[in-house]
Amino acid sequence: MLTKEQKVQEVEELKKKFSEAKSAILADYKGLNVAEVTELRRRLREQGVEFKVVKNTLAKIATKDMPFNIDEYLEGPTAIAFSYKDPVAAAKLLTEFAKDHKNLELKAAVVEGKAGGKDIVEKLAKMPPREELLAKAVGAIQSPLFGIVWVLQAPLRDLVYTLQAIQEKKAS
Structure with a gap:
């Protein structure tokens, strides 16, 4: 009691x-x-x-x-x-x-x-457990960021490829 x-x-x-x-x-x-x-x-x-x-x-x-x-x-x-x-x-x-x-x-x-x-x-x-939910949230946030970086790098990458092609053409 x-x-x-x-x-x-x-x-x-x-x-x-x-x-x-x-x-x-x-x-x-x-x-x-x-x-x-x-x-x-x-x-x-x-x-x-x-x-x-x-x-x-x-x-x-x-x-x-x-x-x-x-x-x-x-x-x-x-x-x-x-x-x-x-x-x-x-x-x-x-x-x-x-x-x-x-x-x-x-x-x-x-x-x-x-x-x-x-x-x-x-x-x-x-x-799902808390850790899995957090990982999914981080992945959802991170994915568009990688896409933006990829898109922003495209013009620079294209310029490098073009200059490389010009250099190879002049070398041959």
């Missing part, structure tokens, strides 16, 4: 986690044994994701003033995976883990201050 002071501290900690996390995935872990939960925590920790079992009432209080509402998903045993770096990492790992462990049920996701149901978790899980 938590004291009132511990409950206040837990609410403040949850508020901080929700405001700092890029994404938070809510899951029902009922039916998972200790070894399975430990394995899940280890996998998540390797990706920089924190997995925390929460009391639904305290989570409701913590998110009361947030721009999203997750009250409808706070039923039964609830654990939340907070991802601080990559918003997709937690969704990918939990979805993958849930395929092998049918007792893990994904409930909802909070991403960038917006909450959604299980469908949001599935969409997040299908997204």
Whole structure:
């Protein structure tokens, strides 16, 4: 049993986690044994994701003033995976883990201050990782620049080819 002071501290900690996390995935872990939960925590920790079992009432209080509402998903045993770096990492790992462990049920996701149901978790899980998205963005920006450089070099290149052809013609 938590004291009132511990409950206040837990609410403040949850508020901080929700405001700092890029994404938070809510899951029902009922039916998972200790070894399975430990394995899940280890996998998540390797990706920089924190997995925390929460009391639904305290989570409701913590998110009361947030721009999203997750009250409808706070039923039964609830654990939340907070991802601080990559918003997709937690969704990918939990979805993958849930395929092998049918007792893990994904409930909802909070991403960038917006909450959604299980469908949001599935969409997040299908997204490419952050690094891949950044690489694609850089490639998209870089590609036109190379085209511009190529076009700007064309007249100079043509002049060099023409002078080379004239020199070869005079030499023969």
